[in-house]
Amino acid sequence: MHTATIDCQLDYEVGSPTHFRFNIESAFHEAHTIVEERLSVTPSAKVRHFCDERNGNRFVRLDAPKGLLSVNYHAQIELSHAPVPLYLEEAPVTAIPDDVLRYLMPSRYCESDIMSRAAQQLFGHLSPGLSRVHAIESWIHDSIYYMPGFSTSTTTAQEVFVQRAGVCRDFAHLGITLCRALNIPARLVVGYVYFDEPPQDFHAVFEAWLEGQWVLFDATRMAPNERLVRVGTGRDAKDVAFATIFGNVQMLRKELVVDQGDTPLRPETVALPAGLVTA
CATH class of the missing domain: 3.10.620.30 (C8orf32 fold)
Incomplete structure (x- = not known):
């Protein structure tokens, strides 16, 4: 069994009132267990959570006013991986x-x-x-x-x-x-x-x-x-974008840190162009 500690930081410059849908939380899935997690949004906003029960995907929706928006997701996850058999057939x-x-x-x-x-x-x-x-x-x-x-x-x-x-x-x-x-x-x-x-x-x-x-x-x-x-x-990236944005927004920072026990903590910042952000 492996443990993963995750920290995801997303910062935006919101040009006008905008609606966001985020898919950044650990999914509900048999291969891992959520030990602890927290989601923080600055400035404070009314957040709506919902889950796609078909796949366990979890979504967050919120409205952000003009200005800076900061979203942080932190979690500790335990993973349990079932071995894959050496031979598996295709289904007709x-x-x-x-x-x-x-x-x-x-x-x-x-x-x-x-x-x-x-x-x-x-x-x-x-x-x-x-x-x-x-x-x-x-x-x-x-x-x-x-x-x-x-x-x-x-x-x-x-x-x-x-x-x-x-x-x-x-x-x-x-x-x-x-x-x-x-x-x-x-x-x-x-x-x-x-x-x-x-x-x-x-x-x-x-x-x-x-x-x-x-x-x-x-x-x-x-x-x-x-x-x-x-x-x-x-089905493809259309279904699993980490952020879907309905408004005039520029991403300022995307910083992910993943620590899986035997690997060093090392944050990296990825610059993305303004506009619709997809996974």
């Missing part, structure tokens, strides 16, 4: 549960219908199951160059496939797309985890549905999957 489409079928469909950033021919050419000849998804994960790791700042908030999986560069979100979107194109349900998972490089930020991986269970994959191989503190789960 007819056996995919109703609530999982949505993760087989194309979505905003994952054009699995357009990528079907490429997926079949690359992976259609491989034996179905866990090993085929690992092959997808390895191909992305070996073929896509990790390049912060290369992609944008609107970059899709098809564009990543063509441009051969991106960040963790792009790696995950491409994994999801190739899986769906092979009739393997897949979805995006975003959370907190410690890694050395690049500077600390939210981390994105993907999950595939194999033999009745969701299995995590990370084509960046930046951190062990069992260390991830899940925050958001969805």
Whole structure:
């Protein structure tokens, strides 16, 4: 069992009264337990909490007046990771549960219908199951160059496939797309985890549905999957943005600190452009 201590600081310059929706709190999920947590907002504001019961995603909504807004989330989380079997089969489409079928469909950033021919050419000849998804994960790791700042908030999986560069979100979107194109349900998972490089930020991986269970994959191989503190789960980044902003806002600071016991505490500040902020 691992313990993670998390501190997330978000500072904004609000140009006019604005509504915010944040997805920064640890999700309700069987893989981890919330030992303690606190959310603070400055200046004080009326905060509304709600949870997406389908995935355990937790959201915070608030209205902010013109001026500075500071949001801090601090938590201590215990993680318990169940080992993944060595062999897992793919489910035939007819056996995919109703609530999982949505993760087989194309979505905003994952054009699995357009990528079907490429997926079949690359992976259609491989034996179905866990090993085929690992092959997808390895191909992305070996073929896509990790390049912060290369992609944008609107970059899709098809564009990543063509441009051969991106960040963790792009790696995950491409994994999801190739899986769906092979009739393997897949979805995006975003959370907190410690890694050395690049500077600390939210981390994105993907999950595939194999033999009745969701299995995590990370084509960046930046951190062990069992260390991830899940925050958001969805079809793609459209569902799991850490901040959705309805107004004229500029982000001043995003600072994340993740301490997982055997790793040093090290804050890093990530500068983002003004406007809509997505995970």
